[in-house]
Amino acid sequence: MSGRITNSNPKTGRRKCLFVSFEVSPYQEVWRLQKQVLEAKIQRWLDEDVIFLLEHEPVFTLGRRGNRDNLLIPEEFLAEQGIDVVHVERGGDITYHGPGQLVAYPISDLRRTASGVVEFVERLEEVMIRVAADFGVHAERNAKNRGVWVGPKKLGSIGIAIRHGITYHGLALNIRNSLEPFSWINPCGLQNTMMTSISIESGRMIDMEEARASMSRHLEEVFSIRLKSVNPRVLRHRLGVCRKRKPDWLRIRLPSGPVFSKTRALLTETGLHTVCDEALCPNRGKCFSEGTATFLILGDRCTRNCRFCAVKKGSPLPPDPDEPARVARAASTMGLEYVVVTSVTRDDLPDGGAREFCQVVHEIRQTMPEAGIELLVPDFQGNEEAIDSVVSAGPHVLNHNVETVPRLYRDVRPKAVYQRSLELLARIKAGSKDVVAKSGLMLGLGEEEYEVEKVLEDLLEAGCDVLTLGQYLQPSSQHVRVQRYLRPEEFDKWRDKALCMGFKAVASGPFVRSSYKARELYQNAIGQI
Incomplete structure (x- = not known):
């Protein structure tokens, strides 16, 4: 011994x-x-x-x-x-x-x-x-x-x-x-x-x-x-x-103030949905208080059953033909210089809702010619014609989130396909060198560091320019559990690493979501392209 x-x-x-x-x-x-x-x-x-x-x-x-x-x-x-x-x-x-x-x-x-x-x-x-x-x-x-x-x-x-x-x-x-x-x-x-x-x-x-x-x-x-x-x-x-305990850095103040109330009233009057509300975004109070919002088109019911997302699931209504024009009018009334639009996933539609995205871009251009436009799109089930039509519509930024590492797809987003998402991002750059490609991940779902690093490498290979990284927050007991809360300095580390790897612009922090500082990220990205 x-x-x-x-x-x-x-x-x-x-x-x-x-x-x-x-x-x-x-x-x-x-x-x-x-x-x-x-x-x-x-x-x-x-x-x-x-x-x-x-x-x-x-x-x-x-x-x-x-x-x-x-x-x-x-x-x-x-x-x-x-x-x-x-x-x-x-x-x-x-x-x-x-x-x-x-x-x-x-x-x-x-x-x-x-x-x-x-x-x-x-x-x-x-x-x-x-x-x-x-x-x-x-x-x-x-x-x-x-x-x-x-x-x-x-x-x-x-x-x-x-x-x-x-x-x-x-x-x-x-x-x-x-x-x-x-x-x-x-x-x-x-x-x-x-x-x-x-x-x-x-x-x-x-x-x-x-x-x-x-x-x-x-x-x-x-x-x-x-x-x-x-x-x-x-x-x-x-x-x-x-x-069940959230760390101190994840505590936020409840929204209030006249601008918040005005934004909320406008969205209610126009009958528009926002991903801020439907997905229980932790930044919605701050955004509404600053007079901004991310519009959610094609209804408020999603045809998929992602276990991280708070958006309601079920059979959606047919698309509203007047919705694109109402989005443009609301964005104009709010005085937005940069408009972010996303949708629920509509696997029930032949093109996955691509036509409605194109119409939104057209209506915003007609109403607000100088506004920047960012679209956060689903995967359109890999429909190449649908993807190409949205790229051709000419948004300034086209965002599609991979959300998490491939190993967790079965548990977190069972109807999605990681490779299909990468192919969509690659198709953006193949269709237009002028459109900025963007994607994002949630952290804290049980991913390992080497898995995140591999996803970042895959995104860069697919031509992704802009990256967002945020903390996953469990919307309810029915959703997939948070496995860990990353400290703010860990997000700082990932931001620095992603920039060194070659991303043009990166937002990384506990409260970062897809549209977080969207205009600023776009401006940073085009300065590097």
Whole structure:
């Protein structure tokens, strides 16, 4: 047993750490819970560190810089076995988890423990070395590769991620699990690496409850903590309460004032809808108070069922032939110099509502020749003729939001197709070099940073000029949950990154929405084109 790390503090003086023990559990379920705990700690809703101890159902996980070439068998074979390959944000390459392997996930604030990353990783290794020693197995570190080894054979692995100084993911120690799945990969990206287990090295089948007890004890000793057992159900309830709290930077004043009242009255009199109201935009009070609004055409009922959107769903009425003219008159009465128009999605119409968008552009041009025009359009179900007609209408900006990362489409916007949205944006530039192409994403739905970065790369490749990034806010309990609230400085970071990547103009902040500072973004963009 290594003597590198020792802790002699009396147990009564140790920090309390919540300890959550699971049965054999699906990987993605526990991964999601890890990220919820992480977010609660980042937002300072949860003070204690937390450790998960469990076994996983069979799964392969690929670290953030992992290479799929290290998966040596077809994924179709794994699918037949019911085994997923999950791309995660931890360090390291590919590894396998399954029943009989003991996994510990410490979600720990390194700033409070005054530990560096290297020391933290060494402590994880020390825990595994001590557990092995309890069963008569001499394990040790390897000078070249992290984890713990018995001679040339690897016994335990480490892969962590860190956000805002808080660790998650952790260690995996082979106790009595099948080693065959490791032969289907280059474990941790290492070729010709043999794996072993404590049961093989000790010559006896180790009881998992004994292994859990041993690891719990050594986690307390090595990290100088006092574990307090918490039922997973209790933890989930506590996190659910946390998620209902909005951070201070998301608190806004209620709208008021004469301009707000005048704008509201005008919209009511003209019978026009706004996305500000229908989508419960957090900026509507500010915009109405400044005499601006984003017009919503083609009714107030959407034919799709996106789980993030507050717009009403159902069977819409036929298009109102007078609506384009009323939009133009209202925009003129409001004295707008820049008009933003969007619509509900109308999959019931052959062209998806493209004709009505063209008519709106025509009416605004007739009424307000000098006004800037921005259209936020649906995907028209990929109808190229419909897309081309809207481009040809000549708006200054044509916006189509991808909304989130492709992995989340099935849960967040099930009837949309990510590639179809990219093709629409590419068609804008193919149809007119003069039209500014724009798109946007909501953050906080459970996306990972590398996924957002890949979407930004895809948008640039499609010819997107302008980008908006905003915080997703759950409209009601019936909508998809907020997974995390990004701090304002995180949005600043994404703005700077997007500009460095090549976007001409970027708005990024908690309250940013598609039409946020639309005119200013357009002016910034044309100055760069």
